[in-house]
Amino acid sequence: MNIYNPLHLCDIFKNTMNSGVKKMKKENLKLGFAFMLMAALSACGNNDASSNENQSNSGETIEKTVNVYMPSPAGLQTALEKGFEAAYPGVDMKVTSGTTGELLAKIEAEKTNPICDVLILASWSDGINSLSKLDLMEYTPVNGDKLATPFKHSSNKIWGTSASxxxxxxxxxxxxxxxxxxxxxxxxxxxxxxxxxxxxxxxxxxxxxxxxxxxxxxxxxxxxxxxxxxxxxxxxxxxxxxxxxxxxxxxxxxxxxxxxxxxxxxxxxxxxxxxxxxxxxxxxxxxxxxxxxxNARPAMIMNTATHKNAAKKVMDYLCSDGAQKLVADAFLLPGREDVSADSSRLGYSQIxxxxxxxxxxxxxxxxxxxxxxxxxxx
Missing domain, CATH: 3.40.190.10 (Periplasmic binding protein-like II)
Known part of the structure; x- marks a missing residue:
C-alpha cells in the first residue's frame, strides 16, 4: 500500500473521522441519558418537597394544610371550613373545636410540639392576655382595616373578626x-x-x-x-x-x-x-x-405555626365578604362595619x-x- 498516494491518504482521514464520530455519538448518548436521569430524579425530589405546598395566584407558596382552633357555634365552624377550602383549593383546613378555656389548655399542653396555626377565641380579654402569654405573629389581614375600631388592637396580632x-x-x-x-x-x-x-x-x-x-x-x-x-x-x-x-x-x-x-x-x-x-x-x-x-372574638396567628402562609390566608378569609356573611348567618355580629348583621337581630351600632x-x-x-x-x- 502506497501510503503516500493522496487518494489513499484521504481514505485514511475519512475512516479515522468516522470512527471518532461514532465514538463521540456513543459518549454523547451516554451523557445525554445521564443528564435525563439526573433531571428526572431532581424533578421527583422537587415533587416530594412541594407535595405539602400550593402556589397562589401571586406566586406565593401556600402549605396544603392549616390547623385552626376555634370556638362554637359548630355550624359556623363547618361553614368557614368549607368556604375557606373553596376559596383556596387544595388547602385543607383542619378545625379543632372547644371553649376558650379548652382551646387555651390544649395550646399549653402542646407547647413542646405546637400544632395550632390559627387560634380563635370567644373572649376579647383572653385575646389581650394572649399577647403576653402566647407567642403571636404580627400580621395585618386583607380587609382588616374595615373591622370596627374596638375589634382591632395596636399590636396587629389579634383581630376581632366576629363578636357577640x-x-x-x-x-x-x-x-x-x-x-x-x-x-x-x-x-x-x-x-x-x-x-x-x-x-x-x-x-x-x-x-x-x-x-x-x-x-x-x-x-x-x-x-x-x-x-x-x-x-x-x-x-x-x-x-x-x-x-x-x-x-x-x-x-x-x-x-x-x-x-x-x-x-x-x-x-x-x-x-x-x-x-x-x-x-x-x-x-x-x-x-x-x-x-x-x-365581646369581639379575636383571631390570631401562632408564631410557632408550621403553616404560616396558609395561616395568613385564613386571616384574610375571615375578613372577607364571604366569611363575614357566614358570621352574620350564624347570628353573630360581623367584625366588619360595612357588613350588616342578620335582620332578625340588633346590629353592633344598635346595642x-x-x-x-x-x-x-x-x-x-x-x-x-x-x-x-x-x-x-x-
Missing part, C-alpha cells in the same frame, strides 16, 4: 315580654319586680352562666365593674340575695331556660338565643337599657354598651372577679 353580646334571655311561655323588658340590671336584685314578670303567680327561677366557664359572662362582669366601680358589687350581692343561681356553662344555662326549668337567664350569650328563636323555641332576648358588653370600659383592666382582673362572683352564689 350578652343580654337577658327568658322563656316566652312563662315570662311576659312587656314586663321583663322593662327591667334594668339593677332590678334583678328586686324579687318582687322579677316575680312580677311571670305569666302565672309564683317565684321566678333566675340564673346566670358560670363566669369561670363562660368567657362572655366573665367579660360582662368585668365590664360591669369597669363601668360602675365598687357599686357593681352592691348589685351582684343584691342578685344573689334575690335568688340568682349558677347556671353552669352557656349551653346548659340556655337549655334550662328553653326547657322551662329556669325562667330568666341574666348575661346570656345573644347569638344562641337568636338562633333558637328562629327555630321557634320558647326563647327571646333583650338588652337592658343600662348597656352591656359587646348600647357600658360606659368607661377599660379592656386592659378587664383582662387583668376578669378571672378574679369571676371567681369572687361564683363564691357569692354558693
Amino acid at each position: 353580646a350578652v343580654g337577658v334571655l327568658y322563656n316566652t311561655d312563662k315570662v311576659k315580654k312587656e314586663e321583663i323588658e322593662k327591667l334594668d340590671w339593677t332590678d334583678f336584685a328586686n324579687k318582687d319586680k322579677v316575680n312580677g314578670t311571670l305569666k302565672e303567680t309564683g317565684e321566678a327561677a333566675i340564673s346566670i352562666p358560670d363566669p369561670t366557664k363562660s368567657g362572655a359572662c366573665k367579660d360582662f362582669l368585668a365590664g360591669y365593674v369597669s363601668s360602675k366601680g365598687e357599686s357593681a358589687w352592691t348589685d351582684f350581692n343584691g342578685w344573689a340575695s334575690a335568688g340568682l343561681k349558677n347556671g353552669g356553662g352557656n349551653k346548659p344555662a340556655l337549655a334550662a331556660v328553653e326547657s322551662g326549668s329556669v325562667d330568666i337567664l341574666v348575661a346570656g350569650v345573644d347569638y344562641n338565643a337568636y338562633a333558637d328563636k328562629k327555630k321557634d323555641k320558647p326563647i327571646d332576648i333583650y338588652y337592658p337599657k343600662g348597656g352591656t358588653v359587646v 348600647k354598651q357600658f360606659e368607661n370600659l377599660n379592656w386592659d383592666n378587664m383582662a387583668a382582673n376578669g378571672t378574679e372577679i369571676a371567681k369572687n362572683f361564683v363564691d357569692l352564689l354558693k
Whole structure:
C-alpha cells in the first residue's frame, strides 16, 4: 500500500473521522441519558418537597394544610371550613373545636410540639392576655382595616373578626315580654319586680352562666365593674340575695331556660338565643337599657405555626365578604362595619354598651372577679 498516494491518504482521514464520530455519538448518548436521569430524579425530589405546598395566584407558596382552633357555634365552624377550602383549593383546613378555656389548655399542653396555626377565641380579654402569654405573629389581614375600631388592637396580632353580646334571655311561655323588658340590671336584685314578670303567680327561677366557664359572662362582669366601680358589687350581692343561681356553662344555662326549668337567664350569650328563636323555641332576648358588653372574638396567628402562609390566608378569609356573611348567618355580629348583621337581630351600632370600659383592666382582673362572683352564689 502506497501510503503516500493522496487518494489513499484521504481514505485514511475519512475512516479515522468516522470512527471518532461514532465514538463521540456513543459518549454523547451516554451523557445525554445521564443528564435525563439526573433531571428526572431532581424533578421527583422537587415533587416530594412541594407535595405539602400550593402556589397562589401571586406566586406565593401556600402549605396544603392549616390547623385552626376555634370556638362554637359548630355550624359556623363547618361553614368557614368549607368556604375557606373553596376559596383556596387544595388547602385543607383542619378545625379543632372547644371553649376558650379548652382551646387555651390544649395550646399549653402542646407547647413542646405546637400544632395550632390559627387560634380563635370567644373572649376579647383572653385575646389581650394572649399577647403576653402566647407567642403571636404580627400580621395585618386583607380587609382588616374595615373591622370596627374596638375589634382591632395596636399590636396587629389579634383581630376581632366576629363578636357577640350578652343580654337577658327568658322563656316566652312563662315570662311576659312587656314586663321583663322593662327591667334594668339593677332590678334583678328586686324579687318582687322579677316575680312580677311571670305569666302565672309564683317565684321566678333566675340564673346566670358560670363566669369561670363562660368567657362572655366573665367579660360582662368585668365590664360591669369597669363601668360602675365598687357599686357593681352592691348589685351582684343584691342578685344573689334575690335568688340568682349558677347556671353552669352557656349551653346548659340556655337549655334550662328553653326547657322551662329556669325562667330568666341574666348575661346570656345573644347569638344562641337568636338562633333558637328562629327555630321557634320558647326563647327571646333583650338588652337592658343600662348597656352591656359587646365581646369581639379575636383571631390570631401562632408564631410557632408550621403553616404560616396558609395561616395568613385564613386571616384574610375571615375578613372577607364571604366569611363575614357566614358570621352574620350564624347570628353573630360581623367584625366588619360595612357588613350588616342578620335582620332578625340588633346590629353592633344598635346595642348600647357600658360606659368607661377599660379592656386592659378587664383582662387583668376578669378571672378574679369571676371567681369572687361564683363564691357569692354558693
